[in-house]
Amino acid sequence: MHFDLADLRLFTHIAEAPSLTQGARKACLSPAAASARIKALENQLGSRLLYRDNRGVEVTPAGQRLLHHARLILRQVEYLKSEFTAYGTDAAGHIRIFANTTAVTEFLPQVLAGFLALRPGVTVDLQEKLNRDIVRGVLDGSSDLGIIAGPVHANGLQALHFSTDRLVLAVPREHPLAQQQRLSLADTLQFPHIGLHDGSTLNSFMREQVENIGESLPLRIQLSSFEAVCRMIEAGVGIGVIPETAARRHALSMELSVVELDEPWAVRERSILVRDLQALPACTQALIETLQACGKDPCQ
Numbered sequence: 001m002h003f004d005l006a007d008l009r010l011f012t013h014i015a016e017a018p019s020l021t022q023g024a025r026k027a028c029l030s031p032a033a034a035s036a037r038i039k040a041l042e043n044q045l046g047s048r049l050l051y052r053d054n055r056g057v058e059v060t061p062a063g064q065r066l067l068h069h070a071r072l073i074l075r076q077v078e079y080l081k082s083e084f085t086a087y088g089t090d091a092a093g094h095i096r097i098f099a100n101t102t103a104v105t106e107f108l109p110q111v112l113a114g115f116l117a118l119r120p121g122v123t124v125d126l127q128e129k130l131n132r133d134i135v136r137g138v139l140d141g142s143s144d145l146g147i148i149a150g151p152v153h154a155n156g157l158q159a160l161h162f163s164t165d166r167l168v169l170a171v172p173r174e175h176p177l178a179q180q181q182r183l184s185l186a187d188t189l190q191f192p193h194i195g196l197h198d199g200s201t202l203n204s205f206m207r208e209q210v211e212n213i214g215e216s217l218p219l220r221i222q223l224s225s226f227e228a229v230c231r232m233i234e235a236g237v238g239i240g241v242i243p244e245t246a247a248r249r250h251a252l253s254m255e256l257s258v259v260e261l262d263e264p265w266a267v268r269e270r271s272i273l274v275r276d277l278q279a280l281p282a283c284t285q286a287l288i289e290t291l292q293a294c295g296k297d298p299c300q
Helices: 005-016 020-026 031-045 061-083 101-117 131-139 201-212 226-234 244-251 282-295
Strands: 050-053 056-059 092-099 121-128 145-149 158-172 193-196 219-223 240-243 256-261 267-274
Touching (some): 005 020, 005 031, 005 061, 056 061, 101 121, 101 201, 101 282, 131 267, 145 282, 158 244, 158 282, 193 226, 193 240, 201 240, 219 226, 226 256, 240 244, 267 282
Parallel strands (some): 092 145, 193 219
Antiparallel strands (some): 145 267, 158 240
């Protein structure tokens, strides 16, 4: 059985669109030519790969299996190309990263700025995802590496610890809770909370912790960054649970107090997830080494 890389790439484009027309456009083909190539691929495999209707396409169970393998094959081809680039061992290539909210907003911009400045041939696709989607993305090959905080439950992945993430309560300086040394989550729920937007990892995590004690999170407003959250807290709009690094950094320029949370989940280990570290291209391994070095440094 012979597989054409162009066909696998076309099928992946269509499955991720999900539209035959959009997928064909990404592959620089006409919809008719793309449809003919997919039909030939289905005939070769003896399985239907896509359901087609007026709204677009839906990947069949057989198509999902092919998509999983196609992503891995195409990723390995990219790895191979990057190993033979003229830029050098780790100075070129493409890295796709799925990461949680704290990583995307707090420390990755700084880490990636220094990393990319030294490697003009490297490009990065950074996407904010929930923990379960990060794990799934690394497992199915749609991401080269994932960055999460908390326990890792994923067979078939390597988890590389690189730093610790501590959640704290940020309150206005004159707030009734500001003088407390440590508080439980339940102690905070009588006050309105300021949170991150729906879909953020931290928002989902906090809702889960509140539900575990039979309560609901009293969110007053949701925002897109920790700086915006801290500005609302400083103005007296509410209080919020955020990473300690963000809280202490913004407390330097805002009227905020930081209170420790007396909860077992407040301290979370950060991990880098990969399928096989040794199989990754040099540029991706170099980024992982940079992250691990930064985890030992106050840069986070």
